[in-house]
Amino acid sequence: MAQVSGIADEQTSTPLSSSKSVTLRIARYNPEHDDTSQFMEFTVPYEKWTTVLEAILEVKKHFDHSVAVRYSCRQATCGSCGMIINGKPRLACFTKISELNSNVITVEPMNNFPIIRDLAVKFERLFDTHHKIKPYLIRDDSELESDAKEFLQSPQELEQYIQFANCIKCGLCNSACPTMATDSSFVGPQALAQAYRYVADSRDKGKDSRLKIIDDSHGIWRCHFAGSCSQVCPKGVDPAMGIQLLRGYLLGFRS
């Protein structure tokens, strides 16, 4: 375990003048060389608005540039910087250090994802399952045809699925899901929530084919309704509810 204190005098892009500091514990693991992950500790200054991602980037800039982390938009839109922060799956760019109420911040890669290195994980399974449920409108006609009319929806019809359209594919729900931890073939809460998003869309005509895909031995019935997926979603999507509503379609309570 490495112990690094203080911060270099080098000018940062976002100067931190705070006297407050926090210990950032970062899980380090390279599957090509390491048998197990180890934690490295860094002392990082922070302001009340400093996010965990900014603290990690400070570490990369001043202490150890080899820390692997995936990020892009820094505003909870791209879904790249999901990780386990103090034991809970969160977006690093959407989690302020001050709101964690702790002098020690531990960051680890997301559970239920293969690790590329340190905090970066592989998203292949998430994208495969997302693609599997056909995440697009299925119908024979198109709005793009010259004589076609716009596919109109009432506000009530929009309300049926709109929260599920907020999914940013960050994978936090899959990381929190206990079934994902044991069933490597489980389709997962992210894909199931997206299946509901399209099944509930009044413009879509692909309900039967989608329900057939998820009505599988490793599909929707493997969900035990722990509800942890809904607790960790940074965009307020409720995958657990979507899964229950999808079950309603499969059991004939909804049409």
Add this chain to the structure above:
Amino acid sequence: MKVHYGTALAAVALVAVHILMRLTMGFAESLEYETVLANYKFIPYALMLELILILLSIHGFNGLRVILLELKQGRSYEKAVSYGCFVAMIGLIAYGSRTIIMTNMGMV
């Protein structure tokens, strides 16, 4: 999985009937040898007991199958678990039915 839900609901209904019928007499009395034999020989009641046995066997072994499938995955493993649970279920139903059949054939 609809089978799992269906068998659970049907079993709850039939087990409720079974318990209510046991309540028509004292609990100890209802378990006396002659009373049990009389129940087995009363065909409608014996059929209900047989149905409860089948429903609970399907529900129980399907539940066990699901637990085992969630613990480990793999084509051959999943096939073995599914067939294994099916065979065990048939075995349990056959063993449970044996008592009713033997009673009605005058073997006990």
